[in-house]
Amino acid sequence: MTFSRPVEDEVDRLVAAWRQERPDLDVTPLEVLSRVSRLSRHLERERRAAFADHGVESWEFDVLTALRRAGDPYELSPGALLRATLVTSGTMTNRIDRLAASGLVTRRPDPEDRRGVLVRLTPAGLHRVDAAFADLLRRERELLGGLEQHEQQALAGLLRTLLVPFDASDSGVQ
Amino acid sequence: MTFSRPVEDEVDRLVAAWRQERPDLDVTPLEVLSRVSRLSRHLERERRAAFADHGVESWEFDVLTALRRAGDPYELSPGALLRATLVTSGTMTNRIDRLAASGLVTRRPDPEDRRGVLVRLTPAGLHRVDAAFADLLRRERELLGGLEQHEQQALAGLLRTLLVPFDASDSGVQ
């Protein structure tokens, strides 16, 4: 019987250092949560690179995909958009301004609620997001290549368990 | 025999929407990677809240813990710090400036390399980071409460597999 040599990542080193320095603390939560944070940072860089080829910024993509997912006529309120993207309302106003300026979305008053506004994807926006999304999926599939299909499912399930409490509580940013 | 009702998170809804709109695409990568990104954003908010009680900013904590982990005399170069925290060199210079201004670290020339600088935790910085870290661990343990011990280990292992390629390649930010 042979033992597979354990491959380390930065978090293994980080945890080992903490155990050395603070043997009194139980730092096992970091094994999961530091990996989530660090992986997310790496993913963000990958995304940026993928989108650069399509002339799309990462923040633009977040908004455009939310509209794309909404289906024809690809229209949502700013409120719905900020809940989908986890940013604040000030940020979303700014994003919509810039997307409208570059012709990827339009903004019109909500006919049913005079406080409200509806943001709609233009044909140009639709085309742009579809190209970028296909490319993103291609790259993400590569990143996941190290995991078997069933491992990916297990991973998704475990992450869902952690996510549900956040998504269940109406912890929408205002 | 009963079936447990599947609890959904935002990503389940997001994936379902994509399958509706783009049945031609295989969006399974999102099951893992969108969850990583979203969870990371939620975690960042939690961290901010935890640190507020200790008068520490999230970005401060990242730098201070890196120094803390280094062990006595709690001293690292800016280069080592930016590799540990995944930020750019300009950002790190700025962070060190502000931490030095608030008395949590000191900066001195590296006696062995005149290009270099060494950043050291002050006693005040050490005290500050230890308090914040203990509190963070307490809160993170709660977040993981929904998972059994062996599930947490499985999750950590799967995440490590995804992380290793990033951490192995010297993809340090300059």
Add this chain to the structure above:
DNA sequence: TATCGATATCTCGACATCAAGATAAATCGG
């Protein structure tokens, strides 16, 4: 109908980050 709290969006100033380039010192090859 008048009032009051909730909701939807926007405004604005402070701030942290990034990216690219500048500077200086170390290291390597000949």
Add this chain to the structure above:
DNA sequence: CCGATTTATCTTGATGTCGAGATATCGATA
């Protein structure tokens, strides 16, 4: 020992985000 390359850090300008507050409207209630 010299010149070229690499390494370490800092500088600067542009930019995106946050957070708090302002404005307008809706909905429930008396």
